[in-house]
Amino acid sequence: MHPGGWTHAARFAGAEPLLTGRTRIYDESTLRRAADQLDAEGCSARVAHAMWSQVDGAVRAADEPVIGYTDVFDQPYYTKKFAHAAPIGRLGNRLLAAAYFGITTVAIPSGPTLFLHLSWHKPAAPLHDALVDLLAEPAHLAWWHEHVRFHIWDRGGNGDRTLTMGRDWEIPYLTIGRKSAELWRFHAATMHSEHGKPLVFRPDLRLGGTMADGPWEAIVAARPDDPECQRGICFRSAVPLAEADLRTLTVFYKSRWPSMENLIKALLSRGFGRNRTRALELTTSRGVDGAVERLHERELDLRAKVAQLETEPPGAKNLAAVVKVVGQIKTAQADQAALVANATLKQARVVGGAERLAKQLHLLTHNALSLALYGSDDEAVRAMDPNTVFALLLDRSATTCIEEGKLTLWVEALDVAADRRRQEALVRVFNQLALRCRGCVVAIRLRQSHGKKGG
Numbered sequence: 001m002h003p004g005g006w007t008h009a010a011r012f013a014g015a016e017p018l019l020t021g022r023t024r025i026y027d028e029s030t031l032r033r034a035a036d037q038l039d040a041e042g043c044s045a046r047v048a049h050a051m052w053s054q055v056d057g058a059v060r061a062a063d064e065p066v067i068g069y070t071d072v073f074d075q076p077y078y079t080k081k082f083a084h085a086a087p088i089g090r091l092g093n094r095l096l097a098a099a100y101f102g103i104t105t106v107a108i109p110s111g112p113t114l115f116l117h118l119s120w121h122k123p124a125a126p127l128h129d130a131l132v133d134l135l136a137e138p139a140h141l142a143w144w145h146e147h148v149r150f151h152i153w154d155r156g157g158n159g160d161r162t163l164t165m166g167r168d169w170e171i172p173y174l175t176i177g178r179k180s181a182e183l184w185r186f187h188a189a190t191m192h193s194e195h196g197k198p199l200v201f202r203p204d205l206r207l208g209g210t211m212a213d214g215p216w217e218a219i220v221a222a223r224p225d226d227p228e229c230q231r232g233i234c235f236r237s238a239v240p241l242a243e244a245d246l247r248t249l250t251v252f253y254k255s256r257w258p259s260m261e262n263l264i265k266a267l268l269s270r271g272f273g274r275n276r277t278r279a280l281e282l283t284t285s286r287g288v289d290g291a292v293e294r295l296h297e298r299e300l301d302l303r304a305k306v307a308q309l310e311t312e313p314p315g316a317k318n319l320a321a322v323v324k325v326v327g328q329i330k331t332a333q334a335d336q337a338a339l340v341a342n343a344t345l346k347q348a349r350v351v352g353g354a355e356r357l358a359k360q361l362h363l364l365t366h367n368a369l370s371l372a373l374y375g376s377d378d379e380a381v382r383a384m385d386p387n388t389v390f391a392l393l394l395d396r397s398a399t400t401c402i403e404e405g406k407l408t409l410w411v412e413a414l415d416v417a418a419d420r421r422r423q424e425a426l427v428r429v430f431n432q433l434a435l436r437c438r439g440c441v442v443a444i445r446l447r448q449s450h451g452k453k454g455g
Helices: 008-011 016-020 028-040 043-062 129-137 139-148 158-166 242-248 248-253 256-267 286-310 316-342 354-374 388-392 417-432
Strands: 066-075 100-109 113-121 148-155 173-182 197-202 216-221 230-235 282-284 346-349 399-404 406-412 439-449
Touching: 008 417, 028 043, 028 354, 043 113, 043 139, 043 354, 066 129, 066 256, 100 129, 100 256, 100 282, 100 354, 113 129, 113 256, 113 354, 129 139, 129 158, 139 148, 148 197, 158 173, 216 248, 230 248, 230 439, 242 248, 256 354, 256 388, 286 316, 388 417, 417 439
Parallel strands: 066 148, 148 173, 406 439
Antiparallel strands: 066 100, 100 113, 173 230, 197 216, 216 230, 282 346, 399 406
16 A cells, blocks of 8 residues: 555556456555455454464474464654654654554474564553563464474563463463573582583572473573673573573574564564554553553452452451451452552554554565475575565566466566576566466566677
8 A cells, every 4th residue: 555646546556456356546545445445354364364374374384383472562653642652772762652462473493484463552561561462362372382492572571470371371381581690609510511600500599480390581691602601681481491492592582583573673674664554543642541551450459359268267356357358449440440440641653544454464475485495495585575576577567468367477687697587587486376366377487688799
């Protein structure tokens, strides 16, 4: 969906009339209205289910444990309305009506990294919200237990509340701790690196961990290749780690960059961060929501305590305890009502619409492209990102030849020999997919450029 009117859209239409059967191309407003309607009818949820099934098929075909990654990225949205502010460092922490997105990827050790889940949250939402949205459904949690060996997330989810949830849900998490450690303090370490640095693996006492059942805490050198390094990094894990794992733990955790951070940058470069939904609604802040949630949890705990007291033998002492707890319940309810009544309502982005559908479709097609590229015999093709694919093939001008039952796209070939070889390899990948358009087979051919003499 290109912003602008008919003229602007016509410049980017290409072979769109062949696909849609319309004599005129779609403009941005038409696509936006159609996408809004499809999202309201549940199309986004169906695309999200298709994406999960797509990843499930690839994981089962690989038949090996995978590594999951979850992170949150922020998307700026400028407005003159009174809106919730959200801290985004690259914009100097001055921003209104930001949207926060939770993204989860799955890295197949002998295959590509695929996007699995997308969630949308209020400004300043923590990573905890994205993890809950990912695994709150029992079927998703069961799939996670079956296929995921490690679930890596960054320091935004290393709080005791999030890790306690991970322990209770039996998530095989690995995250970095809040504090560093001085290696010279660990004199009695039983394991050492090749440079003689201590490798510490012990129970996570903050979560009541044991050496037998976990969760655990691991401390390794921040720079394992530096013999002079004296600073250690603390990791918190729900997966037992052997000595070999501890030796490469820092490098393993840094796989977040190629398997998450770089993929998000590739998405944003292809328009993933475009604001297609401009609707705002009055709502409370994320901080107020969290306070109300904590008070509600306290109310539930107190109600459970009352139910327990009612099972005990009646007496004056028991009656006094019940009265006291009931008073605490009323106080918790009053605090919740006061928080909601006194909260300042501000504008925030509305979840749904064209933007949610567009983002889900973007991730689905990105996965399809990654799977297609990884099926190539050419190592250079398997390592390509979407930007490279667009520069070599998808963004090149092409002439469409319409035949009976067949559409042939003649794409302008590149002049540089190395680029042309990669372009030819990409053409083979797309032709092997046997793409179809309105019942016709789509074939891609390269058209040599004769614009220069001696070329």
